[in-house]
Amino acid sequence: MNYISIQNIDNLSQWVQDALKIKANPLKNKKLGKHKTLGMLFFNPSLRTRLSTQKAALNLGMNVMVMNFTNEGWTLEFEDGAIMSQGASEHIKEAAEVVSQYCDIIAIRAFAGLVEKEKDNAEIVLSGFLKHATVPIVNMEGCTGHPLQSLADAITMEEFKTPHRPKVVLTWAPHPKALPQAVANSFVEMMQLQDADFVITHPEGYELNPEITKDSKIEHDQDKAFENADFIYAKNWSNYIEYGQITNADTNWTITAEKMALTNNAKFMHCLPVRRNVIVADEVIDSENSIVIQQANNRTYAAQLVLEKILKKVYK
Amino acid sequence: MNYISIQNIDNLSQWVQDALKIKANPLKNKKLGKHKTLGMLFFNPSLRTRLSTQKAALNLGMNVMVMNFTNEGWTLEFEDGAIMSQGASEHIKEAAEVVSQYCDIIAIRAFAGLVEKEKDNAEIVLSGFLKHATVPIVNMEGCTGHPLQSLADAITMEEFKTPHRPKVVLTWAPHPKALPQAVANSFVEMMQLQDADFVITHPEGYELNPEITKDSKIEHDQDKAFENADFIYAKNWSNYIEYGQITNADTNWTITAEKMALTNNAKFMHCLPVRRNVIVADEVIDSENSIVIQQANNRTYAAQLVLEKILKKVYK
Amino acid sequence: MNYISIQNIDNLSQWVQDALKIKANPLKNKKLGKHKTLGMLFFNPSLRTRLSTQKAALNLGMNVMVMNFTNEGWTLEFEDGAIMSQGASEHIKEAAEVVSQYCDIIAIRAFAGLVEKEKDNAEIVLSGFLKHATVPIVNMEGCTGHPLQSLADAITMEEFKTPHRPKVVLTWAPHPKALPQAVANSFVEMMQLQDADFVITHPEGYELNPEITKDSKIEHDQDKAFENADFIYAKNWSNYIEYGQITNADTNWTITAEKMALTNNAKFMHCLPVRRNVIVADEVIDSENSIVIQQANNRTYAAQLVLEKILKKVYK
Numbered sequence: 001m002n003y004i005s006i007q008n009i010d011n012l013s014q015w016v017q018d019a020l021k022i023k024a025n026p027l028k029n030k031k032l033g034k035h036k037t038l039g040m041l042f043f044n045p046s047l048r049t050r051l052s053t054q055k056a057a058l059n060l061g062m063n064v065m066v067m068n069f070t071n072e073g074w075t076l077e078f079e080d081g082a083i084m085s086q087g088a089s090e091h092i093k094e095a096a097e098v099v100s101q102y103c104d105i106i107a108i109r110a111f112a113g114l115v116e117k118e119k120d121n122a123e124i125v126l127s128g129f130l131k132h133a134t135v136p137i138v139n140m141e142g143c144t145g146h147p148l149q150s151l152a153d154a155i156t157m158e159e160f161k162t163p164h165r166p167k168v169v170l171t172w173a174p175h176p177k178a179l180p181q182a183v184a185n186s187f188v189e190m191m192q193l194q195d196a197d198f199v200i201t202h203p204e205g206y207e208l209n210p211e212i213t214k215d216s217k218i219e220h221d222q223d224k225a226f227e228n229a230d231f232i233y234a235k236n237w238s239n240y241i242e243y244g245q246i247t248n249a250d251t252n253w254t255i256t257a258e259k260m261a262l263t264n265n266a267k268f269m270h271c272l273p274v275r276r277n278v279i280v281a282d283e284v285i286d287s288e289n290s291i292v293i294q295q296a297n298n299r300t301y302a303a304q305l306v307l308e309k310i311l312k313k314v315y316k
Numbered sequence: 317m318n319y320i321s322i323q324n325i326d327n328l329s330q331w332v333q334d335a336l337k338i339k340a341n342p343l344k345n346k347k348l349g350k351h352k353t354l355g356m357l358f359f360n361p362s363l364r365t366r367l368s369t370q371k372a373a374l375n376l377g378m379n380v381m382v383m384n385f386t387n388e389g390w391t392l393e394f395e396d397g398a399i400m401s402q403g404a405s406e407h408i409k410e411a412a413e414v415v416s417q418y419c420d421i422i423a424i425r426a427f428a429g430l431v432e433k434e435k436d437n438a439e440i441v442l443s444g445f446l447k448h449a450t451v452p453i454v455n456m457e458g459c460t461g462h463p464l465q466s467l468a469d470a471i472t473m474e475e476f477k478t479p480h481r482p483k484v485v486l487t488w489a490p491h492p493k494a495l496p497q498a499v500a501n502s503f504v505e506m507m508q509l510q511d512a513d514f515v516i517t518h519p520e521g522y523e524l525n526p527e528i529t530k531d532s533k534i535e536h537d538q539d540k541a542f543e544n545a546d547f548i549y550a551k552n553w554s555n556y557i558e559y560g561q562i563t564n565a566d567t568n569w570t571i572t573a574e575k576m577a578l579t580n581n582a583k584f585m586h587c588l589p590v591r592r593n594v595i596v597a598d599e600v601i602d603s604e605n606s607i608v609i610q611q612a613n614n615r616t617y618a619a620q621l622v623l624e625k626i627l628k629k630v631y632k
Numbered sequence: 633m634n635y636i637s638i639q640n641i642d643n644l645s646q647w648v649q650d651a652l653k654i655k656a657n658p659l660k661n662k663k664l665g666k667h668k669t670l671g672m673l674f675f676n677p678s679l680r681t682r683l684s685t686q687k688a689a690l691n692l693g694m695n696v697m698v699m700n701f702t703n704e705g706w707t708l709e710f711e712d713g714a715i716m717s718q719g720a721s722e723h724i725k726e727a728a729e730v731v732s733q734y735c736d737i738i739a740i741r742a743f744a745g746l747v748e749k750e751k752d753n754a755e756i757v758l759s760g761f762l763k764h765a766t767v768p769i770v771n772m773e774g775c776t777g778h779p780l781q782s783l784a785d786a787i788t789m790e791e792f793k794t795p796h797r798p799k800v801v802l803t804w805a806p807h808p809k810a811l812p813q814a815v816a817n818s819f820v821e822m823m824q825l826q827d828a829d830f831v832i833t834h835p836e837g838y839e840l841n842p843e844i845t846k847d848s849k850i851e852h853d854q855d856k857a858f859e860n861a862d863f864i865y866a867k868n869w870s871n872y873i874e875y876g877q878i879t880n881a882d883t884n885w886t887i888t889a890e891k892m893a894l895t896n897n898a899k900f901m902h903c904l905p906v907r908r909n910v911i912v913a914d915e916v917i918d919s920e921n922s923i924v925i926q927q928a929n930n931r932t933y934a935a936q937l938v939l940e941k942i943l944k945k946v947y948k
Contacts, residue, residue: 027351035659037687047389047411051381051418055353058379063690065683068388072700073679074905083909085808090905093918095679098904098928102683176401272414273390273406277399286409296414343667363705363727367697367734371669374695384704492717588730589706589722593715602725612730 001313002137003306004126006147006189012154019155019298019305026059026304032311033062039103040066040140043110043125048272048299049140049148053107056304060311065103078124092128100134105310112143112180114244120144120180121209136310138303141182144209149271150186151302154194156295157231160267165195166230167264171222172202173279174249175236183271184237185212192216201225203248208240222253226262233269234279255280260289267291317629318453319622320442322463322505331467332474335614335621339471342375342620348627349378355419356382356456359426359441364588364615365456365464369423372620376627381419394440408441412448421452421626428459428496430560436460436496437525452626454619457498460525465587466502467618470510472611473547476583481511482546483580487538488518489595490565491552499587500553501528508532517541519564524556538569542578549585550595571596576605583607633945634769635938636758638779638821644786651787651930651937658691658936664943665694671735672698672772675742675757680904680931681772681780685739688936692943697735710756724757728764737768737942744775744812746876752776752812753841768942770935773814776841781903782818783934786826788927789863792899797827798862799896803854804834805911806881807868815903816869817844824848833857835880840872854885858894865901866911887912892921899923 002008009015022028038057042050050066057064067073076095077088084091099106110125120143129137139147157168170187185208191198192214199217200208207218219225226232234255239245254277260266268280268290276282285292318324325331338344354373358366366382373380383389392411393404400407415422426441436459445453455463473484486503501524507514508530515533516524523534535541542548550571555561570593576582584596584606592598601608634640641647654660670689674682682698689696699705708727709720716723731738742757752775761769771779789800802819817840823830824846831849832840839850851857858864866887871877886909892898900912900922908914917924 030351035662035691037690039683042388045387045389047383047406048414050383050388051355051415054381055418058353059351065686067679067682071387071677071703072674072682073677077908081909081914084907085910089907090679091908093908094904094906094924094928097925098680099683101925101929102687102932272410274410275400275405276393276407277397278401282397292410293413293417296410297417300418346667358704361703361705363699363722364730366699366704367671367731370697371734374669375667387703588726590726591716591721592709592723592725593713594717598713608726609729609733612726613733616734 001310002130003147004130004137004139005145006150006186006193008147009151009193012190012193015151015305016154016158019301020158022304022308023301029308030059030061032308033057033060036104036311036315037063037065037102038307039099039106040064041106041108042068043070046109046140048296049109052299053140053303055300056307059304060307062307078128093132096129096132097134103135104315105136105138105307106133107138107140109140110142112182114178114180114238117243136314138306143180144182145186146182147186148299148302148306149183150190151305152295152298153187153233153269154190155298155302156269156291159294160291162230165197167197167199167228168231168233169225169229170200170233170235171225171255172206173234173236173253173255174251175275175278178238178244178246179236181208181237181240184208184235187233187235188212188216199225203250203253205241205247206239208237222259223262226259229263229266231269232260232263232266235271236279254278255284257281257283260284265289269295272296317626318446319463320446320453320455321461322466322502322509324463325467325509328470328506328509331621332470335467335471335617336474338620338624339617342617345624346375346377348624349373349376352420352627352631353379353381353418354421354423354623355415356380356423357415358384359386362425362456364612365425368615369456369464369619371616372623375620376623378623394444408444409448412445413450416450419451420631421454421623422449423454423456425456426458428498430494430496430554433559452630454622459496460498461502462498463502464615464618464622465499466506467621468611468614469503469549469585470506471614471617472585472607475610476607478546481513483513483515483544484547484549485541485545486516486549486551487541487571488522489550489552489569489571490567491591491594494554494560494562495552497524497553497556500524500551503549503551504528504532515541519566519569521557521563522555524553538575539578542575545579545582547585548576548579548582551587552595570594571600573597573599576600581605585611588612633942634762635779636762636769636771637777638782638818638825640779641783641825644822644825647783647937648786648790651783651933652790654936654940655930655933661940662691662693664940665689665692668736668943668947669695669697669734670737670739670939671731672696672739674700675702678741678772680928681741684931685772685780685935687932688939691936692939694939710760724760725764728761729766732766735767736947737770737939738765739770739772741772742774744814746810746812746870749875768946770938775812776814777818778814779818780931780934780938781815782822783937784927784930785819785865785901786822787930787933788901788923791926792923794862797829799829799831799860800863800865801857801861802832802865802867803857803887804838805866805868805885805887806883807907807910810870810876810878811868813840813869813872816840816867819865819867820844820848831857835882835885837873837879838871840869854891855894858891861895861898863901864892864895864898867903868911886910887916889913889915892916897921901927904928
């Protein structure tokens with residue numbers, strides 16, 4: 001069992017309920033992971049993922065070994081048949097097989113490079129580990145998805161659920177740096193499993209991968225999208241068509257109190273880290289309707305649920 | 317309860333006695349920290365603080381998560397209302413609130429930049445965490461103080477105490493790089509709580525912040541200051557008036573055997589790391605009167621005392 | 633008791649049998665290391681050593697503190713009597729004595745610089761810790777030896793032992809970067825303790841330190857060396873005579889299927905990381921005769937054996 005994508009969730013509403021039970025009693029299974037080791041491999045920076053996943057493993061009594069591949073290990077080669085006479089010192093084949101011998105679960109963070117679309121879509125780091133590792137793999141944000149985040153988002157939305165079928169809006173917002181589409185992708189995939197009026201809003205030309213958005217509703221008028229919304233999920237992503245480019249920095253897309261006033265007193269969500277007064281105005285993120293801190297808290301329980309499921313399914 | 321400054325010690329002599337009891341039996345409270353997590357966040361290098369604080373937490377049965385913010389996390393913004401369109405990816409407000417959800421105690425190291433005096437005096441990193449975190453904060457050396465070091469120094473001085481009221485000298489010594497005033501400041505504040513003849517000696521113009529030194533005795537003639545001293549505490553700091561500058565590199569201030577001969581067979585102290593034959597001659601630091609290694613050892617018990625107090629006060 | 637070199641093994645065949653017993657039941661002594669702390673200090677990158685040594689310590693119930701000296705600590709000075717007015721902030725004397733107070737065992741990785749032969753042969757980092765530390769030291773690869781690797785190699789060779797006295801070949805292979813001689817040196821020293829027909833093969837001029845190879849057989853014709861071999865151990869090293877230089881990059885030395893066909897169906901060994909299709913052809917490392925993954929697995933048990941021996945000898 002791996003946790004690579006939202007597609008790995010067999011029953012989202014059940015998972016959410018299970019996660020809320022874990023949250024109510026996080027130490028209930030404190031011996032489940034005894035003498036089991038989680039290896040956390042980072043190819044990119046991380047705050048929430050690093051600490052919440054570690055905390056989740058500790059709640060289960062697991063040992064944790066954290067490693068920053070970028071400066072603590074060897075540069076990896078991912079291409080089969082490569083003549084390794086250049087920069088890379090080690091092939092993913094050996095790295096994945098070897099780490100599998102020291103760890104019972106391997107969690108990996110490897111962002112999109114945002115230069116070569118095909119390469120990013122191939123998820124070469126995660127795919128390499130999936131192919132060659134002999135233990136379960138957990139995605140701590142790959143090139144195209146961040147399913148631990150979206151599972152935490154689902155948990156959070158359940159905690160703040162409306163009495164009626166909610167309207168949920170994923171809105172693009174401007175950002176000075178080119179960012180991956182991973183969080184947006186997984187949020188879309190997660191929402192496709194929910195009973196909700198789900199709308200994606202972004203400037204024209206900022207369409208996400210259509211193989212992910214499928215028939216999700218897209219509305220290019222942000223104001224219209226916000227009407228009657230119960231949840232506003234803000235996130236920047238760089239252009240997917242003009243791959244990895246910033247073709248729009250329109251500050252009219254920033255989430256302001258004025259924009260939020262169009263909604264049905266919506267909750268404000270973001271995965272963090274967030275650039276204040278660029279993505280979202282202080283007045284919004286500091287308001288009572290902001291639930292970004294709760295989202296971050298639920299990262300622990302999302303990770304713990306995934307680890308628990310793997311421990312129970314694979315190691316019992 | 318936080319431990320940010322020597323001012324947080326309500327009764328220094330009692331704390332010292334408590335720390336000595338911990339030292340005599342460091343595993344006595346080995347279950348006190350069970351299922352509690354210490355997050356250690358580093359914005360600067362660290363050897364003693366990194367390992368001794370971790371060791372202290374382990375002695376209490378705590379889990380420890382160590383994170384180097386400089387290369388493992390996101391660049392932080394500290395200014396309220398900032399439009400975050402530049403380098404910083406995350407605001408201290410979110411970072412502190414989020415980490416508080418994963419950790420029961422947060423320990424932070426964030427040195428002075430030595431460029432802007434007001435900014436350093438504002439302790440923006442520590443203050444930011446204090447303001448926005450929802451769990452206790454421990455100072456692992458900020459811009460203006462290093463109270464875990466000075467508590468360890470107090471413990472060490474108690475172990476080597478003289479039958480008479482001691483004369484204790486804090487002496488400036490030369491150094492090739494501009495260093496913060498933090499260790500000196502906390503040592504001064506700690507000595508102001510002791511019954512001792514305390515003298516600070518440094519070249520003219522190297523006065524520490526007068527709000528810290530208050531009416532502590534200052535003597536610009538190092539030889540005179542050393543007369544009859546029982547403890548010599550050496551430390552470099554950069555100029556506080558010409559802020560962050562090195563305006564003096566006079567090797568006559570180096571602590572030599574000749575200088576130590578002026579004392580009452582004084583013990584030699586330094587917080588480490590120390591530049592041999594610049595701050596202090598080999599003959600002094602290698603002598604029987606040098607207690608720098610004992611000081612470093614007591615870092616564990618100083619940290620353990622602080623963590624114990626927090627665990628007992630906040631989490632019981 | 634330290635573990636610095638293969639010379640620290642008093643009875644290799646007994647150690648190998650002990651390690652195999654640990655492998656059969658790695659958690660048998662899971663309380664042996666309780667409340668004991670392993671400090672792992674890295675001056676260089678590491679994957680296998682980092683994770684397997686940590687895993688070994690966890691199997692013994694030890695606490696582990698990992699520290700990258702290069703970016704987390706202070707630059708060290710190793711010369712006695714140095715006037716430390718340049719780059720180094722801390723002397724090995726203090727660093728080693730201090731860390732000894734926080735750790736019960738110190739493990740160190742410090743590669744050869746490959747610039748100054750005498751300096752590398754002096755093993756200044758390891759020697760400095762050996763001289764000044766007050767707790768046992770474990771070598772996680774120094775300038776001139778990698779005895780945890782070679783112990784793992786011995787364990788692996790025992791698992792794949794032939795019914796007859798084996799022929800074992802250590803063969804040089806080309807590599808684009810100048811590499812240390814450490815792995816080759818320790819393998820030679822380990823083989824000198826074995827009952828085997830041991831042959832070293834390398835291009836003329838690539839002789840290892842004769843004080844290490846002693847009277848080990850050297851054959852410059854790789855094909856001839858491979859005849860009837862039961863184990864082929866491939867490894868690059870840079871020139872020891874023209875110290876640290878790459879004077880040969882002859883791809884005829886790459887281990888191919890054609891080369892392996894000369895052997896007695898030999899097992900293929902390498903310490904990893906390995907550059908595929910430079911050191912060894914895919915067809916060889918991907919063949920059933922390749923036991924590189926098993927070697928890496930045995931790194932855990934080699935480390936665990938060494939830690940167990942130290943814990944039993946020093947701390948019981």
